[in-house]
Amino acid sequence: MDTPWLDRPQLRxxxxxxxxxxxxxGVLDAQLRRDAGLTEFEYYVLATLSETPGRTSRMTELSWGTNATLPRLSHVVTRLEGRGLVERFSCPxxxxxxxxxxTDEGWEKVRQAAPGHVATVHHHVVDTLTPEQLDQLAAIADAILARLDPTGTSAAIYTRYDE
Amino acid sequence: MDTPWLDRPQLRxxxxxxxxxxxxxGVLDAQLRRDAGLTEFEYYVLATLSETPGRTSRMTELSWGTNATLPRLSHVVTRLEGRGLVERFSCPxxxxxxxxxxTDEGWEKVRQAAPGHVATVHHHVVDTLTPEQLDQLAAIADAILARLDPTGTSAAIYTRYDE
DNA sequence: ACAGCAAACTTGTCGCTACAACCATTCCCG
DNA sequence: CGGGAATGGTTGTAGCGACAAGTTTGCTGT
Structure with missing residues (x-):
């Protein structure tokens, strides 16, 4: 079968x-559920909208920014809409x-949830790594993402955060 | 609230x-479902057992090796047992x-599934990184895992693959 | 020796996601 | 300008995982 196995460093x-x-x-999700009553994915939908001009976005663009499929996003938006955190309207x-x-209520929600979530990210990821490791991680993740999305359709999203 | 925000490199x-x-x-899961009719988690349960002496393990140890909660593992084992890929028996x-x-059938299953899965891991992760990046990744993941499991209970599992 | 507690699982239920099918517009182009 | 393809989104369904609760067995201290 000629299988290219994994050697020690690769396996490590x-x-x-x-x-x-x-x-x-799971850890990120649990913290947000507990402290804000939000899924991590729900939080990132709200957070992404909060950073968008007009706090408004098309479904498809939002699905790129949050790495979600359209059906998934549609279901989530339905739930968030039911809670009054976002609202849908069709483009003329x-x-x-x-x-x-x-919505204003959604804005307030994400404002309240953000500090706890950011603190969790700090504690579990950012603070455990040296500045060099952070750069290495960015490069490594970049390489992997390039394979996951060869077309680079949504890759442009990530470069928003480059200098 | 004095929130420690994320700066540019951290955000990147x-x-x-x-x-x-x-x-x-999702990518790993899709490949295994398509080619082997297994969840990625199901695959790792079988694979972990296949590397264990006697191809047998206690539920709790198996949950460590696969990073799963016990209820989750129990459900999955029930399903795998129904398909004849594993069998349960209580310790005297x-x-x-x-x-x-x-089971032998389970062994055969994992043998058939392994090449395709390993190839996917190569394609999407290992092959996209330089040897230096692989070492960096191992160190970075180690640092993050140390925070996720402060007791180090299951941490010993990973060091199996050290030289 | 037995009361209380911890360990090792199992089971039940709920909610979320993937996949597939579907519908409504708009675009393309001969 | 009309018909097929492509785009943008929604809905239905099935299955998996998280959480909480329950059960049985072993341990511990007095």
Missing amino acids: AWVRLRAVLELLP RDRRTTHVRL | AWVRLRAVLELLP RDRRTTHVRL
Whole structure:
């Protein structure tokens, strides 16, 4: 079968990365559920909207910014809409597209949730790494993402945070 | 509230890591479902057992090796047992504990599934990184894991793959 | 020797996500 | 300008994981 197996250094890195993939999301999710009553994904939907001009975005663009499929986002927006945190309205120019706007209530929600979440990110990720490691991590994640999204469609999103 | 925000380098790294956390598991899962009819987690349960002496393990130990909670593992083992890939039997010494053994059918399953999965890991992770980056990644993941599991209970698992 | 506590699982339920199917517009182009 | 493809989004369904609760077995101290 001629399988290219993993050698020791590769296995070392992969086993640990897999553990992070498995454990870290749960920790972030648990903190936000407990302290803000939000899923981590719900939080990032709100947070992404809060950073968008007009606090409004098309569904498709929002799905890029949050790394989600459109059906997933649609369901989540439905739930958030039911809680009064966002509102939908259709675009008069192209009536296929739906716009999502963060309500004042949603804005307040994300404002309250942010400090705790950021503190968690600090504690579990940022503060454990040296500045050099942060740069290394950015480069490593970049390389992996390039394979995950070869077209680079949503890759432009990440470069927003480059200098 | 005195919130320690994220500066540019921190944000760069975090946004990218978050994208990887969101996207990579789905890709790995999709490949295994398509080619082997297994969840990524199911695969790692079988794979972990296949590397254990006697192809047998206690539930609790298995949950450490796979980074899973016990309820989750219990459900999954129930499903795998129904498919004939593993079998449960209780330990005579301590009748609280349950042993799980990989059946021959399960062994064959993991043997068939492994090449495709390893190839996917190569393609999406290992091959995109330089040897230096692999070492950096191992160190970075180690630092993060140390915070996720401060007791170091399951941390010993990872060091199996050290030289 | 037995009361209380901890360990090791199992089970039940709820909510979220993936996948597929579907519908409504708009674009393309001969 | 009309018909097929492409775009943008929603909805239905099935399955997995988190959390909480329950059960059985072993341990500990007095």
